[in-house]
Amino acid sequence: MNQARRLGERVSAMIDALAIISADEERLTRLYLTSEHKRAANLVGEWMRRAGLVVRMDAVGTMHGLLASAASGPLAAKRLLIGSHIDTVVDAGKYDGNLGVVVGIVAVEEMRARGISLPFEIEVLAFGDEEGVRYPKTLISSSTIAGIVEPNILELTDKEGMTLRHALAEFGGDPEHLYTEAYDRAETLGYLEVHIEQGPVLDQANEALGVVTAIASQGRYHVHVRGEAGHAGTVPMAIRHDALAGAAEAMLMIEEVGRGGTKFSLVATVGEVRVSPGAGNVIPGSVDFSLDVRAATDEARAEAVAEIRRRIRQIGLARGLVIGVETMLEKPVSVCASRLTRAIAAAIGRVEGHPPRELMSGAGHDGQAMLRLTDIGMIFVRCRAGISHSPLESVTVEDMGLAVEALVETIVELAGGKE
Ligand code: GLV
Ligand code: MN
Ligand code: MN
Numbered sequence: 098m099n100q101a102r103r104l105g106e107r108v109s110a111m112i113d114a115l116a117i118i119s120a121d122e123e124r125l126t127r128l129y130l131t132s133e134h135k136r137a138a139n140l141v142g143e144w145m146r147r148a149g150l151v152v153r154m155d156a157v158g159t160m161h162g163l164l165a166s167a168a169s170g171p172l173a174a175k176r177l178l179i180g181s182h183i184d185t186v187v188d189a190g191k192y193d194g195n196l197g198v199v200v201g202i203v204a205v206e207e208m209r210a211r212g213i214s215l216p217f218e219i220e221v222l223a224f225g226d227e228e229g230v231r232y233p234k235t236l237i238s239s240s241t242i243a244g245i246v247e248p249n250i251l252e253l254t255d256k257e258g259m260t261l262r263h264a265l266a267e268f269g270g271d272p273e274h275l276y277t278e279a280y281d282r283a284e285t286l287g288y289l290e291v292h293i294e295q296g297p298v299l300d301q302a303n304e305a306l307g308v309v310t311a312i313a314s315q316g317r318y319h320v321h322v323r324g325e326a327g328h329a330g331t332v333p334m335a336i337r338h339d340a341l342a343g344a345a346e347a348m349l350m351i352e353e354v355g356r357g358g359t360k361f362s363l364v365a366t367v368g369e370v371r372v373s374p375g376a377g378n379v380i381p382g383s384v385d386f387s388l389d390v391r392a393a394t395d396e397a398r399a400e401a402v403a404e405i406r407r408r409i410r411q412i413g414l415a416r417g418l419v420i421g422v423e424t425m426l427e428k429p430v431s432v433c434a435s436r437l438t439r440a441i442a443a444a445i446g447r448v449e450g451h452p453p454r455e456l457m458s459g460a461g462h463d464g465q466a467m468l469r470l471t472d473i474g475m476i477f478v479r480c481r482a483g484i485s486h487s488p489l490e491s492v493t494v495e496d497m498g499l500a501v502e503a504l505v506e507t508i509v510e511l512a513g514g515k516e
Contacts, residue, residue: 104203105498111199112497114140115183116191124188124488129226129237130158130264137183141198141223148206150221155278156271159238160223164205164215172217177286177511178471179204179504180222182238182463186230190490192480196497197291198223204504213505215512217286224463229317231255231264233425239466244279251275280470287437288467289507291476291500293492295460297483304454305496306503308441309475312431312458312465313362314398316424318388320347320409323419326374326382341372341381343418350408351388354401361397362459365390365405388422391459395429431465437474437511444506445476448499460485476503 118137120126127133138160145152145162153161160183166173181197201221208215222242229235232253240246251262251272262272294300299307324340348367355365369387388405392398406422413420438455445453456477464473478500481491 101498104501105494108199108497109494115195126187127185128231129184130268144202148202156274157241158225158270162221164219166218167214168216170216175286176218176220178220178288181290182224182227184228186486192293192490192492200291200500203501236466239463241278243466243470245469285471287472289474293480294477295485299479305499306445307454307456307477310455313391314395314430315391316427319423320386321421322384327380329378338417339380340384343416344384362393428465431468433474434472440510441507445503448502
């Protein structure tokens with residue numbers, strides 16, 4: 098069996114073991130600080146231990162696996178961080194996030210098996226919240242390490258009204274130490290992440306791996322539409338203030354704005370809608386929906402959001418509705434460090450035999466938070482037809498093996514190029 102195949106088989110078995118840890122039997126759903134997150138974290142901790150790492154869980158549930166350096170040089174106490182996330186969206190694919198964690202662990206195993214000794218420490222991180230599905234914030238785990246968690250975050254509530262503080266305490270985390278987990282910039286050498294592309298570029302180009310140059314500018318918003326509930330059979334159409342009809346008009350307008358910004362890779366998405374009171378014979382009195390806007394530049398995103406806000410006001414005025422747009426988060430473009438993209442490109446070049454394609458990530462990643470602590474670099478892995486956030490996500494065994502090899506080569510490159 099060739100080496101990529103052997104490594105890929107190992108990664109694939111671990112991905113499958115994680116994929117059955119879910120809230121539902123029929124589909125993969127693993128939200129932050131749930132019992133299934135805990136089981137996945139324990140399994141990852143076990144793998145880290147077997148790979149020879151010193152394992153701990155931090156205050157917000159992130160698993161850390163540390164490989165000390167046997168060297169005594171100037172870098173011996175500095176740490177190269179490698180990570181991704183083990184939370185998922187609802188009805189998820191099994192590779193988003195999980196692949197990066199598993200590839201990190203297998204890369205360490207492989208380096209130890211090859212007797213590679215490094216002049217610096219390596220720490221593999223399994224973050225618990227990248228998706229931001231349970232609480233209305235993303236990247237809580239990586240933001241904690243980066244020292245940028247916002248004040249009052251512990252009072253955020255999920256849909257059941259459970260505070261983050263309570264969920265953390267139940268999970269076995271330590272809400273009181275959330276703000277003391279931040280890493281020291283001076284002791285950190287950089288952050289590397291392997292992730293599926295979640296887009297079609299590599300698949301269409303028939304290339305297994307790519308190097309990421311930047312992560313798109315992203316904003317998440319909640320839109321609140323307030324109208325007037327009433328009897329579906331008695332209130333004449335002309336005097337209605339139907340919140341859902343207004344929301345529907347706003348959603349089509351949002352799609353139109355998104356379609357108008359192809360030059361800046363602008364995308365605008367409504368992914369979640371709540372209608373109240375939600376009965377077939379009642380005119381909807383209020384609607385709340387999500388809005389996600391991303392673009393290649395901060396300016397393009399800001400302009401699109403300003404246009405959406407302006408046109409939403411017009412829709413509200415024309416229909417006698419009160420519509421508010423609440424900002425949940427805004428993250429600027431995150432640029433990968435050239436010293437890391439150079440090392441990744443050289444590594445992929447050795448593994449694949451040609452220089453890799455450069456890609457911008459439309460998806461959000463933990464690197465957006467880690468960039469506030471240290472330089473970031475990312476390796477993208479081809480996924481079939483670019484499908485992600487779906488159970489149809491698919492990555493070949495061979496590509497997973499190549500990803501491990503590319504990560505090992507990147508680390509060796511950063512260590513000075515000598516195995
Ligand atoms: C996370 O996957 C995101 O891009 O929203
Ligand atoms: Mn992800
Ligand atoms: Mn995701």
